[in-house]
Each structure stands twice: as structure tokens, then as C-alpha cells.
Amino acid sequence: MEHLTKRYGSLLALDDLTFHVAPGELFGFVGSNGAGKSTTMRIILGVLAADSGRVLLGDEPLDFSARRRIGYMPEERGLYPKMKVGAQLQFLAALHGMTPAAARASARAWTERLGIDERFDDNVADLSLGNQQRVQLAAALVHDPAVLVLDEPFSGLDPVAVDVMSDVLTEKAAQGVPTIFSSHQLDLVQRICHRVGIIASGRMRALGTVDELRSRNGSTLTVRGDQSPGWAQGLPHVSETSYEPGCTRLRLADGADDQLILTTALAQGAVHEFARTTPDLTELFREVVSA
Structure with missing residues (x-):
């Protein structure tokens, strides 16, 4: 076509x-x-x-x-x-x-x-x-x-x-x-x-x-633990998408160092969950269509 x-x-x-x-x-x-x-x-x-x-x-x-x-x-x-x-x-x-x-x-x-x-x-x-x-x-x-x-x-x-x-x-x-x-x-x-x-x-x-x-918009990292708001601010290739007590979700671009993120999180407090996920096609579809 x-x-x-x-x-x-x-x-x-x-x-x-x-x-x-x-x-x-x-x-x-x-x-x-x-x-x-x-x-x-x-x-x-x-x-x-x-x-x-x-x-x-x-x-x-x-x-x-x-x-x-x-x-x-x-x-x-x-x-x-x-x-x-x-x-x-x-x-x-x-x-x-x-x-x-x-x-x-x-x-x-x-x-x-x-x-x-x-x-x-x-x-x-x-x-x-x-x-x-x-x-x-x-x-x-x-x-x-x-x-x-x-x-x-x-x-x-x-x-x-x-x-x-x-x-x-x-x-x-x-x-x-x-x-x-x-x-x-x-x-x-x-x-x-x-x-x-x-x-x-x-x-x-x-x-x-x-x-x-x-993978075009990067992946999402969920960190559950005792961190304060904004704890990931300044980390390279990382942006905070949401925060609530006990849970922070981060958007990772290419080049993000998850081990540096984990070290930074542990310096703030205990980490109970550290999970990296990639958006599925349904999430991407919603982003594309709404944009």
C-alpha cells in the first residue's frame, strides 16, 4: 500500500x-x-x-x-x-x-x-x-x-x-x-x-x-518499599510516573541502569518488590490512540 x-x-x-x-x-x-x-x-x-x-x-x-x-x-x-x-x-x-x-x-x-x-x-x-x-x-x-x-x-x-x-x-x-x-x-x-x-x-x-x-516507550519499573517521594529524581534515563506510600512506578528509557536504581532505593529504605515490566499491546494502543 x-x-x-x-x-x-x-x-x-x-x-x-x-x-x-x-x-x-x-x-x-x-x-x-x-x-x-x-x-x-x-x-x-x-x-x-x-x-x-x-x-x-x-x-x-x-x-x-x-x-x-x-x-x-x-x-x-x-x-x-x-x-x-x-x-x-x-x-x-x-x-x-x-x-x-x-x-x-x-x-x-x-x-x-x-x-x-x-x-x-x-x-x-x-x-x-x-x-x-x-x-x-x-x-x-x-x-x-x-x-x-x-x-x-x-x-x-x-x-x-x-x-x-x-x-x-x-x-x-x-x-x-x-x-x-x-x-x-x-x-x-x-x-x-x-x-x-x-x-x-x-x-x-x-x-x-x-x-x-x-519497547518503544521504554519499560516500567515498580518498586515497593519504604522510599520517600522523589527518591529516584536525578537518576539518568529515569522518570517517576506515579508515587503512593509504599509504591513507586518509574518509566525507564534506553540506558537506564536498574542496579543503580536498586542501590538508590535501598539507601532510602527496605525494598520488598522490584519488578520490571514492558507495556503490552493494549496499553500501547491506548497511548497511541489517545495521543
Whole structure:
């Protein structure tokens, strides 16, 4: 995605958005509602046209033929409710160019893999929302796509289904398939993604591996003991974020010497806890979005 810009009237939905997803990479695309995630995905698929910028697959602009190689899962699900699960998957596979025999075999394989093979001959409308979600994922995978673009694929799934879907995405990544997906389940994004992009107001505000993002603002040190307020003042690469009797929390930048901090704390009084932690993705997301 190179310099994508999109306006809806006076609303700037995407503002010079640039990022890439590498082969075999699980890329978590996260942001608040209305941040621009779905607009970006619709531009990738050609559902929307960007006002400026371009989308490339490798070094080539995406055209109709290339888009047939993408597995897409829209946020607004696109299944036919009065059509049987198996027939629907075979129909969608055929639209991507598969032969009838290959489409049937793939539909069977994916319904078994996702635990809905017993509902193969049931209408989609008769399935629970969670099982409909599994069918929707099968629809994105049935034609053996070269790229996956999934908008909120984990929404509405129970924990077992989340594990199944996570395993499927990890397997596709191991096969070299670049995958971009959006999700509000940041603990899941943190667990399975190779890289993460945080978008806010149409701009990419943070981009990198989970470890890079979590360490970009330093780590937090919690010191519980008998220290007085301001005891860490003047220590290099250290700033006090909060103090209450018996507990001080410090923000550590690169270069902070935790042994010097411990020595200083002990000079002030007993130390009962000395714990260093790195902010998780949820904390970072709140910081980025609020900023």
C-alpha cells in the first residue's frame, strides 16, 4: 500500500497511508472504529477506489486477475443465508476459477478443518453466528489464495473457534501466504502476529514487530518499599510516573541502569518488590490512540 488517500466529502478517511505485508507474514491491522481499517481493505480488493496512491502485489499494480488470488473476509459478512454451506463454498470457489471437482474437494476439506463438516448440507441461515463465521473463513480459503485480507475474522467466535482460526492463519503464514487482518482482540494480535500497524484517523501511527512497539516507550519499573517521594529524581534515563506510600512506578528509557536504581532505593529504605515490566499491546494502543 503506497500513499493511499481517501476522502468521503469533508472526511479524510485515509491520509497518505503506506505499509507493506511480507510473504509469510501475519500482519495485525488495529485501530478504533472509524480509523480507516475497512476502507483500506476495500481499496485492496477494488471495492473502493483510492483518491490517490496505489496497491501493489509484488511490483505489479493489482488488477482483476490478481484480485482473484486474494482470500477476502469482509466485516459485513457476505454469505447467502438460504443457500447450503457446501453449495455456497463450491460456487465461490468456481468464481475464483476452480474446476467443479476441485471446488467440491476444497469445500469438503475446509469444512472439516474448521469443524463444520456436519453442516455441509444445511442452509447458512440455520447455523449459529459462530458457525456462520467459520463458513465465511472457509469462503476466504476455499480457492487456495495467495494473499489473505481478513476484516475482523475473530469477531463473535468462542475460544475453541478462535484457537482453530489462529492455527489456520499460522499454517497459511508458514506456507508463505501474506496475511493482513484487523481485530479488536489485542491480546490475540500480540500473540500470533509478526508485525502490527496501529492506525488512527487514517494515518499509520505505529508500525513494527510486537517487541519493537512494546519497547518503544521504554519499560516500567515498580518498586515497593519504604522510599520517600522523589527518591529516584536525578537518576539518568529515569522518570517517576506515579508515587503512593509504599509504591513507586518509574518509566525507564534506553540506558537506564536498574542496579543503580536498586542501590538508590535501598539507601532510602527496605525494598520488598522490584519488578520490571514492558507495556503490552493494549496499553500501547491506548497511548497511541489517545495521543
